Amino acid sequence: MPIRKPLRSVSKPGHRVRVALAGFGTVGSSVVRVLAAQDFDGLELTHIFNRNVAKKRKRPEAKLVPKSTVWTQNIDDILNSDVDILIELTGGLDPALSWHRRALSAGKSVVTANKQLIAAHGPELAKLARDNRAHLLYGAAVAGGVPVIPGILQGLGGEQAVRISGILNGTCNFMLSAMQSGAEYADVLAQAQKLGYAEADPTADVDGFDARAKLTILSRIALHVELDQRAIAVQSIRPISAVDFHYAAELGCTIRQVSEAEVDGPLTRARVAPMLVPNSAPLAWSHGTQNMVVTSGKFGGDVVFSGHGAGGGPTAVAVVSDLLAVAHNSASVELPVRRTRTTGEFIAPHYLRFLVNDKPGIVSSISGALARVGANIDSLLQRPGYPKNALPFVITTEPCTTSVIDRAVRAISKLPCMLQQPLCLQILEMKDKD
Amino acid sequence: MPIRKPLRSVSKPGHRVRVALAGFGTVGSSVVRVLAAQDFDGLELTHIFNRNVAKKRKRPEAKLVPKSTVWTQNIDDILNSDVDILIELTGGLDPALSWHRRALSAGKSVVTANKQLIAAHGPELAKLARDNRAHLLYGAAVAGGVPVIPGILQGLGGEQAVRISGILNGTCNFMLSAMQSGAEYADVLAQAQKLGYAEADPTADVDGFDARAKLTILSRIALHVELDQRAIAVQSIRPISAVDFHYAAELGCTIRQVSEAEVDGPLTRARVAPMLVPNSAPLAWSHGTQNMVVTSGKFGGDVVFSGHGAGGGPTAVAVVSDLLAVAHNSASVELPVRRTRTTGEFIAPHYLRFLVNDKPGIVSSISGALARVGANIDSLLQRPGYPKNALPFVITTEPCTTSVIDRAVRAISKLPCMLQQPLCLQILEMKDKD
Numbered sequence: 001m002p003i004r005k006p007l008r009s010v011s012k013p014g015h016r017v018r019v020a021l022a023g024f025g026t027v028g029s030s031v032v033r034v035l036a037a038q039d040f041d042g043l044e045l046t047h048i049f050n051r052n053v054a055k056k057r058k059r060p061e062a063k064l065v066p067k068s069t070v071w072t073q074n075i076d077d078i079l080n081s082d083v084d085i086l087i088e089l090t091g092g093l094d095p096a097l098s099w100h101r102r103a104l105s106a107g108k109s110v111v112t113a114n115k116q117l118i119a120a121h122g123p124e125l126a127k128l129a130r131d132n133r134a135h136l137l138y139g140a141a142v143a144g145g146v147p148v149i150p151g152i153l154q155g156l157g158g159e160q161a162v163r164i165s166g167i168l169n170g171t172c173n174f175m176l177s178a179m180q181s182g183a184e185y186a187d188v189l190a191q192a193q194k195l196g197y198a199e200a201d202p203t204a205d206v207d208g209f210d211a212r213a214k215l216t217i218l219s220r221i222a223l224h225v226e227l228d229q230r231a232i233a234v235q236s237i238r239p240i241s242a243v244d245f246h247y248a249a250e251l252g253c254t255i256r257q258v259s260e261a262e263v264d265g266p267l268t269r270a271r272v273a274p275m276l277v278p279n280s281a282p283l284a285w286s287h288g289t290q291n292m293v294v295t296s297g298k299f300g301g302d303v304v305f306s307g308h309g310a311g312g313g314p315t316a317v318a319v320v321s322d323l324l325a326v327a328h329n330s331a332s333v334e335l336p337v338r339r340t341r342t343t344g345e346f347i348a349p350h351y352l353r354f355l356v357n358d359k360p361g362i363v364s365s366i367s368g369a370l371a372r373v374g375a376n377i378d379s380l381l382q383r384p385g386y387p388k389n390a391l392p393f394v395i396t397t398e399p400c401t402t403s404v405i406d407r408a409v410r411a412i413s414k415l416p417c418m419l420q421q422p423l424c425l426q427i428l429e430m431k432d433k434d
Numbered sequence: 435m436p437i438r439k440p441l442r443s444v445s446k447p448g449h450r451v452r453v454a455l456a457g458f459g460t461v462g463s464s465v466v467r468v469l470a471a472q473d474f475d476g477l478e479l480t481h482i483f484n485r486n487v488a489k490k491r492k493r494p495e496a497k498l499v500p501k502s503t504v505w506t507q508n509i510d511d512i513l514n515s516d517v518d519i520l521i522e523l524t525g526g527l528d529p530a531l532s533w534h535r536r537a538l539s540a541g542k543s544v545v546t547a548n549k550q551l552i553a554a555h556g557p558e559l560a561k562l563a564r565d566n567r568a569h570l571l572y573g574a575a576v577a578g579g580v581p582v583i584p585g586i587l588q589g590l591g592g593e594q595a596v597r598i599s600g601i602l603n604g605t606c607n608f609m610l611s612a613m614q615s616g617a618e619y620a621d622v623l624a625q626a627q628k629l630g631y632a633e634a635d636p637t638a639d640v641d642g643f644d645a646r647a648k649l650t651i652l653s654r655i656a657l658h659v660e661l662d663q664r665a666i667a668v669q670s671i672r673p674i675s676a677v678d679f680h681y682a683a684e685l686g687c688t689i690r691q692v693s694e695a696e697v698d699g700p701l702t703r704a705r706v707a708p709m710l711v712p713n714s715a716p717l718a719w720s721h722g723t724q725n726m727v728v729t730s731g732k733f734g735g736d737v738v739f740s741g742h743g744a745g746g747g748p749t750a751v752a753v754v755s756d757l758l759a760v761a762h763n764s765a766s767v768e769l770p771v772r773r774t775r776t777t778g779e780f781i782a783p784h785y786l787r788f789l790v791n792d793k794p795g796i797v798s799s800i801s802g803a804l805a806r807v808g809a810n811i812d813s814l815l816q817r818p819g820y821p822k823n824a825l826p827f828v829i830t831t832e833p834c835t836t837s838v839i840d841r842a843v844r845a846i847s848k849l850p851c852m853l854q855q856p857l858c859l860q861i862l863e864m865k866d867k868d
Contacts, residue, residue, distance in 0.1 A: 030733070033733075034592050034733055037594060037732070037733075038592075038594065139588075139589055144734075145593075145731075145733075145734035145735070145737065146737055147585045147586070147588070147589020147590055147737065148585075148589075149589070150584065150585060150588035150589035151581045151582075151584060151585035151588075151589055151739070152581070153588075154573075154581065154584035154585075154587075154588045154755065154759055154764065155573055155581020155582075155583070155584035155585055155752065155755050156581055156751065156755055157754070157755040157758040157759065158468055158472075158750070158751045158752070158753070158754025158755040158757065158758060159579075159751045159755070160471060160472065282719070282740075285716070285719055297579075297751065298471070299464070299467075299468050299471075299579075299747040299748065299750060299751050300578075300579035300741065300742055300747055300748035300750075300751040300752075301579070301741065301742045301747070301748065302741055302742075303579065303580055303581065303739075303740070303741035303742075304738065304739070304740040304741060305585070305737075305738070305739060306716075306737070306738040307734065307735065307736055307737035307738060308734055308735045308736075308737075313733040313734055313735070314733065314734035314735065316592070316733060316734075317590065317592045317593045317731065317733050317734040318589065318592070318734075319592070320591070320592025321588065321589050321590055321591040321592040321593070321767070323592065324591040324592060324767050324769075325588055325591065325767050328765055328766075328767045328768065329765050330588065330764055330765045330766060330767055331762055331763055331764045331765075332762075332764060333755070333758050333759050333762045333764055334762065335758075
């Protein structure tokens with residue numbers, strides 16, 4: 001455990017902690033609402049930065065902003081001022097990175113919800129914070145209002161966590177929960193877009209990049225490993241169909257976008273992918289836009305955190321809680337993080353769903369391809385009621401590595417009867433003992 | 435938000451943090467195991483206190499204790515020494531209270547798992563810690579290895595929590611989970627005793643006193659209210675029978691010992707009791723000895739924490755995590771706590787189970803008694819297959835207050851057909867919206 005210098009004391013008797021807010025969107029305005037609802041009289045909101053301030057001041061929450069607060073379109077008004085804490089809610093890498101660097105270098109503490117920035121530049125910024133005896137807190141960057149980051153940092157520092165798994169993207173969870181009730185992908189995507197849960201371009205959510213950034217952050221604090229973000233395997237939820245939920249149900253499972261990282265000596269296996277999740281596993285409990293994180297430790301077993309992972313209110317709770325932690329001089333527990341080799345390879349049972357033009361010999365061809373790579377079939381499921389010329393059926397395998405099963409799938413996809421690329425999903429295994 | 439003096443810096447460059455452990459039982463020896471498994475080289479275990487040291491040194495974990503550590507049967511060896519942190523794992527009020535007072539007064543920080551002490555004397559000890567710029571952490575006092583205390587303190591400080599509910603006693607949860615599978619109370623108690631989950635005298639667990647202490651602590655940190663512990667209603671799980679699980683299942687519920695506190699203006703409703711829990715509610719998920727806490731907040735909705743609530747490994751993780759927090763100078767976020775009037779009165783639907791010698795007119799007498807207090811019947815259930823002369827049947831009511839339903843139950847219990855005191859359980863309502 002490294003010994004470090006105590007952080008600068010942000011709150012001192014007789015001094016109000018000066019706080020500047022950059023970003024007055026959904027989360028920023030909720031932060032103002034949360035602050036206004038409570039008597040945090042040691043805090044002073046000195047600045048709000050946003051583009052187009054005139055428009056932002058028309059939001060109903062602007063009425064809750066103290067008269068003394070300076071509204072500005074120039075970030076220098078904050079970075080060159082004597083504020084103690086910068087709340088950065090603008091998101092993205094540029095120009096947020098330079099703001100963080102300037103604030104921390106000047107000894108200002110930073111509270112942020114910026115997952116992309118912390119995933120990509122967290123270690124550099126944490127070092128800068130330490131060197132300047134400032135705080136850098138980012139509890140809102142993962143799982144919104146679920147206090148998984150402070151819970152792990154302050155409450156599981158003594159654990160040797162070997163695995164984390166989680167539902168880190170509320171959009172995917174909303175969509176897959178809705179598909180569980182029988183809807184098809186295109187319809188639930190349209191619905192999610194209408195409700196404001198999904199972007200016009202849903203790539204970051206459905207293809208796993210949003211969750212990948214969060215998994216990078218969680219691996220750092222829970223597993224104490226620094227992952228190579230680009231080496232984390234990502235698999236899109238786009239090819240999932242309603243029929244997969246029927247087959248999953250027959251297997252006692254549902255389907256969720258799962259983010260998973262597992263330490264294995266010098267290697268860390270890490271993956272964001274739709275997976276079959278046993279109904280009895282905690283990850284199957286979360287529905288709608290909820291988020292969940294399960295840490296698996298050597299000494300304490302599985303610990304589950306869940307709740308609302310997005311939205312103004314929950315995210316603002318995380319931001320204001322971090323703000324209070326800084327104001328109370330509450331330094332995070334920081335343990336050494338080691339670099340590891342990151343791989344997307346897992347050993348797991350797999351679910352293979354085929355859509356075929358049914359002809360004799362198909363099962364034999366498929367099982368032959370699996371046998372050639374050494375993958376054992378665990379079950380074969382074929383629900384009645386589908387047309388022969390577009391027949392979905394499922395094979396599950398015993399545990400094997402991702403690359404082995406991928407090799408078999410590549411061979412199988414070339415069979416002339418295949419109407420589309422076979423769907424291959426990992427089946428999540430429960431490991432905690434009661 | 436009160437401004438407070440920064441805490442004494444426990445860890446300084448060039449100084450190893452000196453740690454003394456009082457209590458080398460299941461948890462204490464697990465703490466040694468957790469410390470030995472990791473490279474916390476800034477920490478030094480200077481003393482271990484226990485009665486009958488010679489016997490304790492025969493435990494296998496004693497081999498993991500550093501050669502330099504002093505074993506002692508005299509607590510003064512620790513309290514009069516220059517240790518930085520006392521880990522108190524002996525439990526109970528006396529003499530632990532005087533040790534805490536002496537350690538904190540001398541500026542030593544204290545880490546403890548002592549729920550009874552923190553429930554009864556937490557505010558006094560917290561003030562003593564503040565006055566002496568020392569840390570007092572007790573993450574292990576509630577829910578063992580589930581980081582609910584650090585999670586709430588550091589991650590939900592910005593929330594206005596209005597309600598907490600939880601499964602805080604693993605013994606009761608083990609017993610009720612087993613009864614859910616068809617076993618009777620006496621058998622599962624014997625089994626729990628055999629497995630070491632229940633004491634020879636199970637009163638503290640099954641009658642709710644253990645959970646009551648934990649609810650007192652959680653109310654302080656999550657709801658910021660100081661409850662009158664004696665005014666928290668407690669109801670025993672002893673009268674629950676396997677038949678109640680059958681009826682609960684018909685109502686889409688299971689039965690759990692639930693600890694619940696809800697702020698209502700100047701009043702806090704607080705109760706530890708077996709309750710009907712809808713299968714879709716998070717509290718129904720935890721099985722075996724698991725613990726769970728659900729906080730319900732005005733801004734962020736419901737947040738769920740769950741995991742292993744007891745046992746050496748999980749509890750030691752909480753203790754060592756607190757130890758690291760102190761060693762990292764990580765002060766807890768402390769928000770003002772207000773006194774409230776505590777009442778056991780809840781407004782809720784209720785489950786009434788009668789055991790009667792069946793005669794005509796019984797339902798009419800019971801429904802008359804309910805009508806006289808103004809309680810509306812919601813459903814009436816009678817499963818087939820029971821003898822007429824010892825017939826269990828169930829009535830559920832619409833929401834009404836505890837005292838109103840108790841008045842009706844008192845009247846009903848006097849009916850000559852009643853073979854035993856009617857069982858009256860609150861039905862837990864789910865309030866979180868997705």
